[in-house]
Amino acid sequence: xxxxxxxxxxxxxxxxxxxxxxxWMIPRFMPxxxxxxxxxxxxxxxxxxxxxxxxxxxxxxxLDLPLWQQYGNFWAALFRGDLGISVWLFPTPVTDVIMxxxxxxxxxxxxxxxxxxxxxxxxxxxxxxxxxxxxxxxxIGYVLTATPYMWLAILLAWxxxxxxxxxxxxxxxxxxxxxxxxxxxAGDLALHWFLPFASxxxxxxxxxxxxxxxxxIYELEAxxxxxxxSLGAPARLIRRYAFRNAVLPQITGLALQLGVLVAxxxxxxxxxxxxxxxxxxxQAIQNQDFxxxxxxxxFIVVGVLAANFVIDVVYVLVDPxxxxxxxxxxx
Amino acid sequence: xxxxxxxxxxxxxxxxxxxxxxxxxxxxxxVRNGKLLAGLAVLLPLLVLAVAGPLLTGGDPNAYVAAPAxxxxxxxxxxxxxxxxxxxxxxxxxxxITFVVGVLGGGLAAVIGMVIGFTAxxxxxxxxxxxxxxxxxxxVLPALAVLLIVNAYLGIRSVGVQALFIGLTSWxxxxxxxxxxxxxxxxxxxxxxxxxSGVSTWKIISREIxxxxxxxxxxxxxLLFGGSILIAASLDFIGLGPSQGVSLGxxxxxxxxxxxxxxxxxxxxxxxxxxxxxxVGALYVMNVGLDEVFNPKLREL
Numbered sequence: 001x002x003x004x005x006x007x008x009x010x011x012x013x014x015x016x017x018x019x020x021x022x023x024w025m026i027p028r029f030m031p032x033x034x035x036x037x038x039x040x041x042x043x044x045x046x047x048x049x050x051x052x053x054x055x056x057x058x059x060x061x062x063l064d065l066p067l068w069q070q071y072g073n074f075w076a077a078l079f080r081g082d083l084g085i086s087v088w089l090f091p092t093p094v095t096d097v098i099m100x101x102x103x104x105x106x107x108x109x110x111x112x113x114x115x116x117x118x119x120x121x122x123x124x125x126x127x128x129x130x131x132x133x134x135x136x137x138x139x140i141g142y143v144l145t146a147t148p149y150m151w152l153a154i155l156l157a158w159x160x161x162x163x164x165x166x167x168x169x170x171x172x173x174x175x176x177x178x179x180x181x182x183x184x185x186a187g188d189l190a191l192h193w194f195l196p197f198a199s200x201x202x203x204x205x206x207x208x209x210x211x212x213x214x215x216x217i218y219e220l221e222a223x224x225x226x227x228x229x230s231l232g233a234p235a236r237l238i239r240r241y242a243f244r245n246a247v248l249p250q251i252t253g254l255a256l257q258l259g260v261l262v263a264x265x266x267x268x269x270x271x272x273x274x275x276x277x278x279x280x281x282x283q284a285i286q287n288q289d290f291x292x293x294x295x296x297x298x299f300i301v302v303g304v305l306a307a308n309f310v311i312d313v314v315y316v317l318v319d320p321x322x323x324x325x326x327x328x329x330x331x
Numbered sequence: 332x333x334x335x336x337x338x339x340x341x342x343x344x345x346x347x348x349x350x351x352x353x354x355x356x357x358x359x360x361x362v363r364n365g366k367l368l369a370g371l372a373v374l375l376p377l378l379v380l381a382v383a384g385p386l387l388t389g390g391d392p393n394a395y396v397a398a399p400a401x402x403x404x405x406x407x408x409x410x411x412x413x414x415x416x417x418x419x420x421x422x423x424x425x426x427x428i429t430f431v432v433g434v435l436g437g438g439l440a441a442v443i444g445m446v447i448g449f450t451a452x453x454x455x456x457x458x459x460x461x462x463x464x465x466x467x468x469x470x471v472l473p474a475l476a477v478l479l480i481v482n483a484y485l486g487i488r489s490v491g492v493q494a495l496f497i498g499l500t501s502w503x504x505x506x507x508x509x510x511x512x513x514x515x516x517x518x519x520x521x522x523x524x525x526x527x528s529g530v531s532t533w534k535i536i537s538r539e540i541x542x543x544x545x546x547x548x549x550x551x552x553x554l555l556f557g558g559s560i561l562i563a564a565s566l567d568f569i570g571l572g573p574s575q576g577v578s579l580g581x582x583x584x585x586x587x588x589x590x591x592x593x594x595x596x597x598x599x600x601x602x603x604x605x606x607x608x609x610x611v612g613a614l615y616v617m618n619v620g621l622d623e624v625f626n627p628k629l630r631e632l
Contacts, residue, residue, distance in 0.1 A: 011467045018468055022477065026484045139616075146557070146612030148564045150583060151604025158592045158600070169592065256470070256504055263475035267565050271587060282569060285483050293483055300476045308471050 004322055008312050012305050019301040023294050024074045028067075049090070056085055083298070084291035088283055094295035097280065102299070104172055105276035107193060109265050112200035113254075119201075120208025121250055125243055127209065128216040137209065144206025149264035153199040153271035160195060167195045170273040196272045200264055204257075211253055215246035248319055255311045258304050360624045367620030373613035377606065381430050384423030392420040392577050403598050410598035413589050418582075422602045425579040429560055429610060432494045432578075436559030439498025441505060441552040448509025449536045453517055463510070470503035475565060482571040490573050493566065497559045505551045512544050546625035550618050557614040564607050579603035 035057040039050060065073070077083075083094040127137040144152075161169035173179065173188045219225060219242035228238045269278030277296055284292035316322045361367055397407055399415040409418035451462035478496055516522060517540070525535050541548065566572055567580025568587075586592075586600035 011464065011471065014464065015468045015471050019472060019477075022480065026480060142615050143608060143612050146610075146615055147608045148561055148568075148580075148583075148604060150565070150568050150587075151600075151607065154583065154587060154592065154600050154604065158597065162592050162595070259471075259473035259475065262473055263562075263565055266475065267568055270569065281479060285479075285570060290484065293480060297476050297480050300473055304473045304476075305471060 001316065001322065004316070005312070008309065012309060015305060016301065019298065020075065020078065021071075023297060024071060027290060027294075028070070053085070053087075053090065078298075083295035086292045087289040088287040088292060094291050097292060098277070098295050098299050101276050101280045104274060105265060105269065105278070108196055108200060108269070108274070108276060109262065112197055112204060112265070113258075113261055116201045116204035117208055117250070117254055120205045121212045121247065123205070124209040124212025125216050125239070125246070128213045128220070129239070134213070138213065141206040141210040141213075144203055145210060147203055147206075148267075149199060149203055150267040150271050152203055153196065153268045156195050156199050157271060168192050169195065172275040192272075192274070196268050196274050199268050199271075200261070203264060204261060207257070208250065208253075211250055212246060215249060216242055219243075219246050248315075251311060251315050251318065255308050258307050258311075262300060262304060357624055361621075364620045364624050366616050367624060370613040370615075370617030370620060373609050374617070377426060377610060377613075378430065380423055381426035384426065388417065388420035388423050392417070392424040394420075396420075409602050410596070412585070412599055413591070413594070413596065418599055418602060421577045421582055422579070422606060424577045425582055425603055426606055426610075428490055428573070428576065428578040429563070429607065431490055432497070432563040433556045433560045433610075435491065435494035436497035436501065436563065437552055437556035439495065440502040440555045440559065441548070443498065444502040444505030444551065444555070445509055445541075445548065447502070447506040449513055449540065451506070452510040452513025453532065453536055453540065455514075455517075459510075462506075466503045466506045466510075469500065470507070472500075474500040475562065478562070478566060479569070479571065482566065488572075488574040490576075490578075493563060493572065494559065497562050501555060501558055501562065505555060508551065509544075509548070512547060513540055516540050516543055546621065550621055553614050553618050553621070557611040560607060560611055579607050 035054060039054060039057070081095050083098075086092050086094050086097050089097055123137070124141075127133045157169040161167050168174070168191060172192055173185065174192075179185065216239075220238070222242075222245075225238050225242060228241070229235075265276070266278030266281060268274070269276045270282050273279060277300065281293060281296050283289070284296065393416055395415045396417050397411045397415050399411060399413050401407065401411050401415075403410040407417055407419065409422055411417055412421075447462050447466060451459045451466075474497075477500055481496060482493075513536075522535060522539050525539050530538070563572070563578070564580035564583070567578045568584045570584060572578055572581050572584075580603070582603040583600055586596070586603075591597075591599040
């Protein structure tokens with residue numbers, strides 16, 4: 001088990017190193033002058049502000065220092081939580097801008113991932129043993145997984161938002177409101193949250209349901225199931241064993257799909273102008289705000305790594321083989 | 332990346348050692364497999380449309396040809412955009428780009444995945460450790476986030492380069508799956524025999540190991556193909572796609588940006604998304620069909 005976690009931590013550490021290095025390398029080795037292009041885009045008119053920005057950017061990039069020193073400084077700044085200053089929202093530090101967006105993204109992602117996983121697995125296992133349900137659910141599941149997140153989001157926004165007028169189609173809360181602790185505001189938040197959540201949930205749900213359905217069929221045909229059946233064990237018991245075995249690969253699947261789900265959340269937020277990280281990234285791209293873009297990138301990487309680690313821990317809890325060290329290779 | 336969770340490495344039926352010589356048998360089951368045929372029935376017309384379509388629609392898909400925002404009619408099958416561009420023409424050209432990105436991106440990812448998977452699985456030892464580490468690193472790095480950064484800074488605006496970057500980031504799960512399969516084949520008798528008779532490593536891999544998992548390789552490519560299409564659509568939608576020309580993702584982007592939703596121009600945003608869904612969905616269904624064709628255990632007789 002120590003070996004298993006040791007390996008995992010090594011991979012995560014190296015991944016983080018690679019991510020930070022990509023982040024550091026790209027502005028330095030790309031053609032053109034990033035400082036100049038950001039200043040030009042910033043559209044700040046006061047000379048004092050322009051000078052402050054130039055000094056800050058040059059200092060952050062440390063372009064006059066030797067490369068290895070620049071690299072070191074980049075890490076040092078990173079550990080102080082200093083990701084530079086946003087061009088788009090000058091002079092707010094990037095860290096603050098990101099921290100404001102993160103709660104919205106998490107509020108979308110965490111329930112969407114967990115609920116779709118749970119419901120998809122339940123439904124897949126349920127559908128696998130009823131042929132009429134299997135025949136109708138399977139095609140729907142395939143269509144759902146194949147749907148691009150933003151398209152389902154657009155369809156939902158159009159159908160339930162514009163045509164039916166049930167849900168608002170953009171923003172995190174109504175323009176008329178200011179964030180505060182009241183039931184009215186909470187209700188407004190929930191109303192704006194529902195459609196982006198639903199589009200994420202539905203696409204992911206299809207994938208889990210199909211995966212689980214295939215796994216359950218595979219497990220029910222396995223030798224231990226037929227053996228149990230021939231011993232006269234009740235079908236319920238066999239299904240319970242099959243479910244427990246089928247859930248393990250689904251946990252690995254969850255780790256593999258995290259990046260895709262995060263990507264889905266980003267484009268979904270863009271459709272709904274939901275004030276999370278995805279919306280922020282779009283603004284950063286459109287305003288050529290590279291510090292903000294880099295900050296968001298690092299944040300996503302750290303988030304995905306942390307979530308992967310949680311899944312690893314869960315895996316150890318559910319799969320006894322990992323605890324005895326055998327699964328270190330497979331997982 | 333966008334692997335159907337049902338066929339991720341751990342869940343895939345072990346090695347499905349295909350029936351070698353009996354080519355006809357696979358064909359026999361292929362033409363009787365409903366899923367495979369249904370997938371093809373969706374995919375082939377779209378492919379034909381993508382290849383031959385520009386003949387129907389004429390030159391520039393972005394040309395302003397008709398009254399703006401007009402609904403579908405016998406004249407303009409998919410109506411026009413807010414600017415009077417023919418949605419059908421854009422759709423047809425977008426399909427082309429979609430197939431090209433899928434083939435190039437998915438193909439490159441499949442090649443990288445195969446090289447790394449075969450090498451790691453066959454060689455084992457230190458080579459395996461290093462390649463495994465590399466695979467795991469790229470696997471947990473969120474590909475879209477990397478593509479965002481690279482794309483935004485380098486300002487890449489061509490289909491080829493986009494496909495290149497997608498290919499370079501989406502191979503890890505394929506490499507892992509192929510490695511696992513190679514691992515299980517490596518110690519079989521026929522491989523041992525080849526090794527004893529002094530056949531070179533690459534010949535063993537290409538003549539002995541790869542043919543035995545050819546069906547699995549085909550399915551891996553199909554999933555990578557679908558995944559590339561979805562990633563490309565997301566990038567285009569964010570505005571990091573090719574700047575000239577059209578793609579299905581870019582059409583969605585334009586429709587959303589010029590508030591087609593609020594104006595009720597559904598014919599602008601329904602076709603591109605439906606096109607992507609149809610292609611990728613057909614690929615996934617075909618994948619299941621192929622699995623049944625190649626794997627006798629799964630056949631429903």
